[in-house]
Amino acid sequence: MRIIFxxxxxxxxxxxxxxxxxxxxxxxxxxxxxxxxxxxxLKMANELSQTYGLEITEKSLQQFEQDLQTDLAQLTExxxxxxxxVYEFLDxxxxxxxxxxxxxxxxxxxxxxxxxxxxxxxxxxxxxxxxLDIIALGEAEINKYGLSGKAAGMLRDExxxxxxxxxxxxxxxxxxxxxxxxxxxxxxxxxxxxxxxTFMFEALLLIVLATAFLTTYEFENKTHLLTYAxxxxxxxxxxxxxxxxxxxxxxxxxxxxxxxxTYFIVFDYANLWGSxxxxxxxxxxxxxxxxxxxxPFGKFLLLVIGVMYICLLLFSALTFxxxxxxxxxxFTFFLLAIFFAIGLMLSSFIPTSSSLVLFxxxxxxxxxxxxxxxFTGNSGLTMFKYHELVTITVWTGITIVFCLLVxxxxxxxxxx
Numbered sequence: 092m093r094i095i096f097x098x099x100x101x102x103x104x105x106x107x108x109x110x111x112x113x114x115x116x117x118x119x120x121x122x123x124x125x126x127x128x129x130x131x132x133l134k135m136a137n138e139l140s141q142t143y144g145l146e147i148t149e150k151s152l153q154q155f156e157q158d159l160q161t162d163l164a165q166l167t168e169x170x171x172x173x174x175x176x177v178y179e180f181l182d183x184x185x186x187x188x189x190x191x192x193x194x195x196x197x198x199x200x201x202x203x204x205x206x207x208x209x210x211x212x213x214x215x216x217x218x219x220x221x222x223l224d225i226i227a228l229g230e231a232e233i234n235k236y237g238l239s240g241k242a243a244g245m246l247r248d249e250x251x252x253x254x255x256x257x258x259x260x261x262x263x264x265x266x267x268x269x270x271x272x273x274x275x276x277x278x279x280x281x282x283x284x285x286x287x288x289t290f291m292f293e294a295l296l297l298i299v300l301a302t303a304f305l306t307t308y309e310f311e312n313k314t315h316l317l318t319y320a321x322x323x324x325x326x327x328x329x330x331x332x333x334x335x336x337x338x339x340x341x342x343x344x345x346x347x348x349x350x351x352x353t354y355f356i357v358f359d360y361a362n363l364w365g366s367x368x369x370x371x372x373x374x375x376x377x378x379x380x381x382x383x384x385x386x387p388f389g390k391f392l393l394l395v396i397g398v399m400y401i402c403l404l405l406f407s408a409l410t411f412x413x414x415x416x417x418x419x420x421x422f423t424f425f426l427l428a429i430f431f432a433i434g435l436m437l438s439s440f441i442p443t444s445s446s447l448v449l450f451x452x453x454x455x456x457x458x459x460x461x462x463x464x465x466f467t468g469n470s471g472l473t474m475f476k477y478h479e480l481v482t483i484t485v486w487t488g489i490t491i492v493f494c495l496l497v498x499x500x501x502x503x504x505x506x507x
Contacts, residue, residue, distance in 0.1 A: 094327065098334035101308060102301045111300070112342060115293040119350040122289060126281060127357045133271055133278070135205045136372075140269040140362040147213050147267040155210055162203050169196055177203045208272065209372075216267055216371040225254040228378070232471060240444035249475055253468040257381060265367040265385055273375035279368070280375055282354065283395060283463035290350050291399060291459050295431075297346070298339040298407045303423040305331050305338070306414030325502045332411050332494060339407040343400060364389040368467075381468045383476045395462050401483050402459050405490050406431075412493045415501050431456050438472065448472075453482045 102108055142158075143151040166180060167173045169192070174180045177200065192200075229250030233243045260266055271278040306328075309319065319325055368386045371379050382391070409430070414423040434456030441448040452472045458479060464470035465479055475481075 094330045095334045095337065098305055098331055099338055102305060102334075102338045105301075105304060108297065108301055108304070108342075111293075111297055112345060115297070115346060116349045119286070119289060119293070119346075120353045123286065123350075123353050123357055126285075129276060130358055132201075132205060133276065133358060135202065135209065136269055136271045137359055137362045139206075139209060140366065143269075145268050145362070145365055146264060147216070147269060152210070152213060155206075155213075159203075159206055159210060162199075162206065165199070166203060169199070177207055209269075212272065212372060213267075219371065220257075220261055220266060223257065223378075225250055225257055228469065229253075236472060237443045238448070241446040242443060242448050245446055245449055246472075246474075249468075252476065253381065253383075253474065256383060256468060260369055260381065263385065265369045266371040266379065268366045268370045268372075270363060270366045270370040270372045270388075273373045273379075277375050278358070279373055279380065280463055283465075286350060286354060287395065287399070287462040288460065290346060291403075291462065294343050294346055294399075294403055295406060295459070297342045298335075298403055299410045299424055299427050300420075301338045301342060302335040302407045302410040303414050303420040303427075305335050306411050307418055307420045307423060310418040311420060328415060328498050328501050332408065332498075335407050335411050336404055339404055340400075343403055347396070360388065378469050382466050383468055384466065386466060391466065395465055398458065398465060398479055398483065399462065401487070402455050405455055405483075405486055406459075408490045408494055412490075412497045415497045435460065449475075453478065453485065455482065455486050458482055 139155075143155055163174060163177070166177065170180060172180070181200070181204065189197075229247055232250075233246055238246060273279065319327065365387045367382075368380050368388060368391045369382050373380055386394075406427070410423060410427050413426045413430075414420070417423045417426060434454040437454070438448050438451040441451055449472055457473060458465070461470065461473065464473065468474050468476070
């Protein structure tokens with residue numbers, strides 16, 4: 092343990108790594124705060140969930156409509172005119188009317204408009220979901236990627252399963268729960284695509300540099316002939332692997348705590364942790380998110396964090412494997428970057444009639460590049476129900492084998 096501690100100390104005292112951690116943390120804080128201009132509007136979803144319950148039911152919608160009529164009566168008192176909806180008032184509103192009302196009254200108009208948007212969206216959920224045709228969606232995806240033969244057949248089978256999942260989702264009412272409006276706020280994409288993907292790139296850069304730094308330290312400082320001359324010296328690589336995984340975990344945790352801590356301080360999810368990711372309100376593009384399992388926001392967040400941790404630690408171990416062979420931190424970094432890029436592009440080199448074009452998407456690069464689409468069924472070629480589990484299991488096995496082989500190789504290799 093003393094040796095592992097000393098190895099960790101090298102990384103913890105590295106000015107480059109510590110500077111990068113500070114810079115990345117500062118950038119993430121800036122990214123989140125600079126996109127917080129609409130945070131006050133997000134309070135509406137929390138208020139609706141607190142007032143009417145998390146689930147959207149006929150009874151709660153009726154109560155919502157009654158309360159909205161009370162608000163419209165208040166609008167009549169303020170304006171002196173009677174309106175059936177706030178939009179009738181807003182259609183007649185001009186710039187010269189701005190000074191006629193107080194700041195609190197303008198805030199009331201904005202809140203009333205948001206309430207009507209949420210109400211109208213909630214009332215249209217059943218109609219919208221009746222029009223969803225998952226089988227047709229599957230055919231569109233097959234045509235989009237030009238699939239044929241076994242590949243097309245495999246994807247059709249998965250979309251049949253997704254169609255059954257959609258029916259189950261509607262029966263369970265997972266799509267009828269209050270959440271932030273996907274349009275215009277795009278909160279799911281902002282957190283799990285923008286923020287998480289930024290975090291992933293930063294964490295990946297940190298752990299690759301840290302692991303390469305530790306693995307090649309003796310070779311680059313010309314102390315390898317002394318350090319590895321003894322039998323125990325060759326076993327030092329096992330300690331370096333353990334230290335690399337510990338350092339990677341620390342860096343990931345520090346960066347993640349700062350990033351998510353800032354995010355949840357800025358954006359309030361107080362009453363929405365139990366709301367389903369598959370909520371119809373979470374519609375950002377043409378289709379709502381459809382998860383393979385019932386995924387409340389809190390559970391989805393924890394699972395995404397868990398998947399990201401595992402993937403990043405696997406990349407750290409793979410960097411160790413490359414570093415032992417390359418013996419140079421620069422070569423190690425660029426070889427890992429090439430490996431990462433190959434993972435992203437590999438499926439584009441496979442014939443679209445072969446099922447291999449789908450299997451090649453079961454790789455770590457694809458997973459870390461799509462945190463917003465994890466565990467969902469409408470995620471293109473990665474829509475398989477157990478995509479994340481299979482990918483992590485397979486690559487954990489591969490990585491363990493590589494680590495064992497490379498440590499055995501290092502015990503016999505010429506260190507000159």
